[in-house]
Amino acid sequence: MHALEKTLARASGKTQVSAGEIVLAEVDLAEVNDLYLQVIKSFRELGGEKVRHPEKTSFVFDHYSPAPTIKAADNHKKMREFCAGQGIPHLFDIGEGVCHQVLTESGMVGPGTIVVETDSHTTTMGALGAFGTGVGATDMATILITGKLWFKVPRVMNIVFEGTPPKGVMAKDMILHAIGDLRQDAAIYKAVEFSGGAVREMAQEERFVLCNMAVEMGAKAAFIAPDGTTLEYLSRYGWKGGEIPATDPGYEYDSVVRYDVSSLTPRVALPGSVDAVSAIPGEKITVDQVFLGTCTGGRLNDIRTAAEILAGKRVAPGTRFVVIPASRRIFQDALLAGYIETLVNAGAVLSTPGCGPCLGAHEGILAPGETCVTTSSRNFPGRMGSTEADIYIASPATAAATALMGRLCGADSL
Amino acid sequence: MKLQGHAVKYGDNISTDLIIAGKHTKTLNVRDLADHAMEDLDPSFGEKISGGGVLVAGTYFGCGSSREQAPVALKEAGVLFIAAKTFSRIFYRNAVNIGLAVVECDTDAIDEGDILEYDVGSDMLKNMTRYRELAVTPLPEIMVEILKEGGVVPYIKKHGGF
Numbered sequence: 001m002h003a004l005e006k007t008l009a010r011a012s013g014k015t016q017v018s019a020g021e022i023v024l025a026e027v028d029l030a031e032v033n034d035l036y037l038q039v040i041k042s043f044r045e046l047g048g049e050k051v052r053h054p055e056k057t058s059f060v061f062d063h064y065s066p067a068p069t070i071k072a073a074d075n076h077k078k079m080r081e082f083c084a085g086q087g088i089p090h091l092f093d094i095g096e097g098v099c100h101q102v103l104t105e106s107g108m109v110g111p112g113t114i115v116v117e118t119d120s121h122t123t124t125m126g127a128l129g130a131f132g133t134g135v136g137a138t139d140m141a142t143i144l145i146t147g148k149l150w151f152k153v154p155r156v157m158n159i160v161f162e163g164t165p166p167k168g169v170m171a172k173d174m175i176l177h178a179i180g181d182l183r184q185d186a187a188i189y190k191a192v193e194f195s196g197g198a199v200r201e202m203a204q205e206e207r208f209v210l211c212n213m214a215v216e217m218g219a220k221a222a223f224i225a226p227d228g229t230t231l232e233y234l235s236r237y238g239w240k241g242g243e244i245p246a247t248d249p250g251y252e253y254d255s256v257v258r259y260d261v262s263s264l265t266p267r268v269a270l271p272g273s274v275d276a277v278s279a280i281p282g283e284k285i286t287v288d289q290v291f292l293g294t295c296t297g298g299r300l301n302d303i304r305t306a307a308e309i310l311a312g313k314r315v316a317p318g319t320r321f322v323v324i325p326a327s328r329r330i331f332q333d334a335l336l337a338g339y340i341e342t343l344v345n346a347g348a349v350l351s352t353p354g355c356g357p358c359l360g361a362h363e364g365i366l367a368p369g370e371t372c373v374t375t376s377s378r379n380f381p382g383r384m385g386s387t388e389a390d391i392y393i394a395s396p397a398t399a400a401a402t403a404l405m406g407r408l409c410g411a412d413s414l
Numbered sequence: 415m416k417l418q419g420h421a422v423k424y425g426d427n428i429s430t431d432l433i434i435a436g437k438h439t440k441t442l443n444v445r446d447l448a449d450h451a452m453e454d455l456d457p458s459f460g461e462k463i464s465g466g467g468v469l470v471a472g473t474y475f476g477c478g479s480s481r482e483q484a485p486v487a488l489k490e491a492g493v494l495f496i497a498a499k500t501f502s503r504i505f506y507r508n509a510v511n512i513g514l515a516v517v518e519c520d521t522d523a524i525d526e527g528d529i530l531e532y533d534v535g536s537d538m539l540k541n542m543t544r545y546r547e548l549a550v551t552p553l554p555e556i557m558v559e560i561l562k563e564g565g566v567v568p569y570i571k572k573h574g575g576f
Binding site for chain 2: 022024035036037038041042045046047063064069071072075118119120134135136137138139142145146148150152184185188189218220273359360361378380381382383387
């Protein structure tokens with residue numbers, strides 16, 4: 001069995017499961033974000049009175065946080081009341097950060113846990129060896145009432161990154177390269193495991209980027225086998241430990257794809273589609289806004305990378321540079337390290353830890369005809385505001401270099 | 415449970431951002447959601463789908479965000495069921511959970527305006543206009559049962575759990 005299959009087997013009280021089988025699994029951690037007041041409505045519609053496992057339930061206010069509208073404020077209010085009434089101890093209120101980052105810092109997620117969130121990027125949890133998947137309101141309400149959810153055991157595809165990436169090439173470039181090659185629907189209904197020398201050498205923060213973006217190729221869950229790097233991260237955030245499921249030798253993957261990243265150059269996803277991936281275009285592309293943040297591009301090493309590029313320099317006139325740390329903890333670490341001061345001195349605009357403009361709700365919405373370079377994960381038409389805005393997805397290094405020059409460019413060209 | 419309606423056809427990779435933009439997702443009023451369904455892709459969607467339309471698409475329908483407001487908005491706008499070559503898994507699951515049938519089949523054999531008929535749980539989709547039957551990827555039994563009850567809420571109310 002694969003480690004993810006062992007995780008699903010353990011959670012559903014079985015010794016053996018196989019791909020395609022439907023299992024009813026106990027959920028170790030459920031998370032509701034502030035886009036999902038519907039969860040509470042569905043909970044009531046389903047006849048719910050008491051949340052089955054309050055201690056395994058969390059709420060995170062990140063998508064519209066602090067509230068930009070009266071409606072959003074009212075949603076937050078109702079969720080706070082629900083948490084208080086149900087005795088849910090894990091309410092991460094405004095400013096705590098993006099749910100996926102907040103949960104990885106909570107000490108509640110580790111190898112072999114089943115994490116379900118009302119957000120597609122829950123695949124991020126795979127970088128800690130957990131089975132993490134996103135659901136909608138009705139599934140989440142079912143979990144709140146029963147503590148369980150049914151899953152179809154997925155096949156697992158293996159993406160192997162070998163070699164040492166050149167300086168200035170980040171995990172984001174590697175995963176964009178893979179998505180561009182395999183396309184955005186390559187892993188529908190499947191899980192994706194990342195392995196290979198480049199992954200083993202990668203910092204934990206960068207591993208989250210790979211697993212986060214796995215959903216951009218359609219994946220149900222992602223996975224990186226836990227090692228010393230994982231355990232060091234887990235112990236830093238108070239993971240109590242537990243059995244670490246490992247994939248059996250001889251497990252047969254759905255498919256195996258290999259990439260050598262030793263000569264990879266910075267990648268971008270061109271406007272409109274995450275799988276329209278290319279090297280940085282040769283022609284001059286003037287950029288109105290650069291956004292560095294989110295669950296796939298707002299961690300400490302992302303902010304450090306930007307600070308190193310912009311130290312003692314200024315953001316180009318005519319370009320706005322919005323920086324949003326993925327969590328309060330990251331914000332604090334970046335403050336202590338001096339990165340925030342460096343970025344603000346360079347002309348960056350800081351905002352509250354959370355999703356920011358990633359989903360076009362607030363804090364940097366795009367006007368028609370504008371061009372944005374973002375470290376976030378999606379560039380569908382209209383994602384960050386106007387459907388007539390162009391969104392390029394890039395690594396934090398490319399984003400910072402672009403902010404400096406005012407035109408799309410890689411850090412390797414500075 | 416037979417569903418019959420006219421095809422309203424779109425292309426590949428229709429994201430949940432196009433189905434219902436993030437800025438419209440704060441409300442619990444399903445009518446408000448329906449009013450904005452697909453508006454960025456096709457401002458006349460509401461008109462085309464009204465009177466019982468079948469939304470037909472290419473590959474990877476419903477990709478992107480996990481927002482359940484996407485199938486809710488489509489259902490409320492009048493979509494009887496959705497036929498596509500492939501779906502994003504979260505959208506697929508959310509649609510079934512709210513009682514909106516999803517049909518995976520070769521939609522190249524469907525044109526705008528064709529009359530389609532689908533019996534929930536069946537392995538065939540009938541294109542009445544072209545006198546053709548299209549093979550449908552089978553749904554897991556649990557999903558068929560949920561759809562027959564009209565979604566997870568009525569299903570759980572009836573069965574008390576899974």
